[in-house]
Amino acid sequence: MVITTSPQPVPASALVDYLRRDIGLSDDALALGVRQSVQEQAPLPVTLWRFGLLSLGQLDQVYDWQERQ
Numbered sequence: 001m002v003i004t005t006s007p008q009p010v011p012a013s014a015l016v017d018y019l020r021r022d023i024g025l026s027d028d029a030l031a032l033g034v035r036q037s038v039q040e041q042a043p044l045p046v047t048l049w050r051f052g053l054l055s056l057g058q059l060d061q062v063y064d065w066q067e068r069q
Contacts, residue, residue: 010034010038011034011037011044014069015044015062015066016030016034018062018065019044019048019062022061022065023054023058023061023062025048025053025054029048029053032051032053033047033048033051033053036051045059045062045063045066046059
C-alpha cells in the first residue's frame with residue numbers, strides 16, 4: 001500500500017482520458033484505480049501499477065506524458 005501524507009486530488013480528466021485512449025485501460029479498471037487511489041491517498045498511476053493494471057513500461061509512459069502536460 002502506498003500512502004502519502006497529503007490527500008491526493010481526484011485524477012484529472014485528461015489523465016483518465018489518456019489512460020483509456022492511449023494505454024487502453026477499461027472503464028472498470030479506471031474506476032477501481034480511482035477508488036483505491038482516493039482511499040489510499042496514492043497517485044493513480046502508482047495504484048494502477050500496484051494492482052497489475054499497468055506494466056512498468058506503461059507506468060513510465062504515463063509519467064512521461066504527465067511531464068509533457
